[in-house]
Amino acid sequence: MHTLYSPKLDQLAELARQIVDDSVLPNAELVDRECRWPEHSMRAFADAGLLGLQVPGTLGGHGLGLHALLHLTSIIGQACPSSALCFGMHCVGTAVIAAKATDSQRNRYLREIAAGRHITTLALSESGTGAHFYLPETTMTRDNGRYLLNGTKQFVTNGGRADSYVVSTVASDGMAEGDFSCVIVDADTPGMAWQQPWDGFGMRGNSSRTLALQDAAVPAENLLGTEGDQVWYVFEVVAPYFLMAMAGTYLGIAQTAVDLAGEHLRNRRHSHTGGTLAEIETMQTRYAAMWVALQKTRALVEEAAQRGDVGHPEALPFILACKADAGETAITLANDAMTICGGSAYRENSRVAQLLRDARASHVMSPTTDMLRVWTGRALLGMPLL
Ligand SMILES: Cc1cc2nc3c(=O)[nH]c(=O)nc-3n(C[C@H](O)[C@H](O)[C@H](O)COP(=O)(O)OP(=O)(O)OC[C@H]3O[C@@H](n4cnc5c(N)ncnc54)[C@H](O)[C@@H]3O)c2cc1C
Numbered sequence: 001m002h003t004l005y006s007p008k009l010d011q012l013a014e015l016a017r018q019i020v021d022d023s024v025l026p027n028a029e030l031v032d033r034e035c036r037w038p039e040h041s042m043r044a045f046a047d048a049g050l051l052g053l054q055v056p057g058t059l060g061g062h063g064l065g066l067h068a069l070l071h072l073t074s075i076i077g078q079a080c081p082s083s084a085l086c087f088g089m090h091c092v093g094t095a096v097i098a099a100k101a102t103d104s105q106r107n108r109y110l111r112e113i114a115a116g117r118h119i120t121t122l123a124l125s126e127s128g129t130g131a132h133f134y135l136p137e138t139t140m141t142r143d144n145g146r147y148l149l150n151g152t153k154q155f156v157t158n159g160g161r162a163d164s165y166v167v168s169t170v171a172s173d174g175m176a177e178g179d180f181s182c183v184i185v186d187a188d189t190p191g192m193a194w195q196q197p198w199d200g201f202g203m204r205g206n207s208s209r210t211l212a213l214q215d216a217a218v219p220a221e222n223l224l225g226t227e228g229d230q231v232w233y234v235f236e237v238v239a240p241y242f243l244m245a246m247a248g249t250y251l252g253i254a255q256t257a258v259d260l261a262g263e264h265l266r267n268r269r270h271s272h273t274g275g276t277l278a279e280i281e282t283m284q285t286r287y288a289a290m291w292v293a294l295q296k297t298r299a300l301v302e303e304a305a306q307r308g309d310v311g312h313p314e315a316l317p318f319i320l321a322c323k324a325d326a327g328e329t330a331i332t333l334a335n336d337a338m339t340i341c342g343g344s345a346y347r348e349n350s351r352v353a354q355l356l357r358d359a360r361a362s363h364v365m366s367p368t369t370d371m372l373r374v375w376t377g378r379a380l381l382g383m384p385l386l
Pocket of ligand 1: 122129206363366370
């Protein structure tokens with residue numbers, strides 16, 4: 001088959017497919033049923049060297065960008081969307097650390113990530129500002145060569161499981177008011193308290209927990225970039241990597257919805273006619289429409305990733321549109337698959353029902369679908385996003 005990818009990415013994709021077949025897919029139902037964080041998936045990705053996807057080659061990683069992230073999350077998302085979300089958020093966190101890493105951060109975090117010994121993730125959202133994830137209220141105060149963090153983060157994917165957390169803050173005493181900054185908080189930092197375990201409607205394995213920070217002391221060398229850099233990180237690094245990781249995850253869900261619908265159409269046979277559902281014209285047109293929707297979304301997200309990787313001057317509206325579109329397509333196609341697969345899919349915890357529940361996270365994970373549509377329009381009209 002003609003491949004869109006470089007030989008290196010093809011090789012990594014093949015590795016990911018093997019892991020998916022051996023471990024991710026066989027455990028996907030358990031992850032969903034028991035709200036189990038997919039340790040088996042993350043361990044296998046670590047052992048295969050995939051955690052270093054976004055770590056520069058000089059530090060032992062693969063030094064790859066948006067297209068690679070899109071491709072791998074879509075392969076994993078086809079089998080276990082929670083695993084794709086956990087892997088994706090690790091990769092976004094890695095890209096944030098790598099963007100302006102100091103020597104100490106390269107050695108302590110990026111080399112460890114590439115060696116498969118360290119998982120990171122993003123802790124940006126807060127209940128006060130909700131979907132406005134770029135407006136943290138967690139404060140950061142200078143204190144004798146370190147920073148003290150106080151506040152509460154919500155919905156931290158990989159919460160309580162990662163080795164470090166990229167946390168966004170607002171300046172407190174001693175710094176310019178209104179300055180937002182990002183810092184790396186190690187998992188064993190005193191003053192961190194994890195709230196109740198995650199028991200979500202979908203994405204049930206992602207351990208999306210609330211984290212309270214009370215005078216959590218972070219060494220000054222854990223500051224990312226310089227004080228006040230958070231807005232740069234959010235829009236230059238978090239947004240493109242996060243949107244691509246999520247677009248890949250939801251593209252994977254959409255692909256599986258089409259696959260499961262096709263499988264059911266071919267196999268479900270009525271006793272009174274002896275024929276399959278695939279022979280009914282209404283089902284044929286429904287299935288064709290699903291396939292076309294999938295291909296349109298795939299074309300958009302591929303275009304977005306490739307433009308993003310080369311820094312194309314018109315990449316922005318593509319990147320902003322791709323997660324909203326992939327999420328919408330995943331929800332629509334999972335819904336269509338529920339209809340096509342009939343009563344068997346409606347049974348509690350069918351694989352198709354799980355896809356639908358997982359796909360629903362796309363609309364509320366920020367930047368949310370509504371926000372992205374506004375931002376895409378603004379970008380196309382030459383207006384500032386905020
Ligand atoms: C499964 C899951 C995983 C997550 N993982 C992470 C993570 O790893 N790290 C992290 O930091 N956060 C994470 N989040 C949090 C997420 O990004 C959002 O911040 C959170 O879902 C917002 O919830 P809320 O109820 O406070 O939203 P609200 O702010 O109350 O928004 C509710 C609705 O109103 C809409 N809305 C609000 N303001 C606007 C506006 N200005 N314009 C248009 N529409 C608007 C939103 O689009 C949304 O549909 C995760 C969330 C989920 C569900």
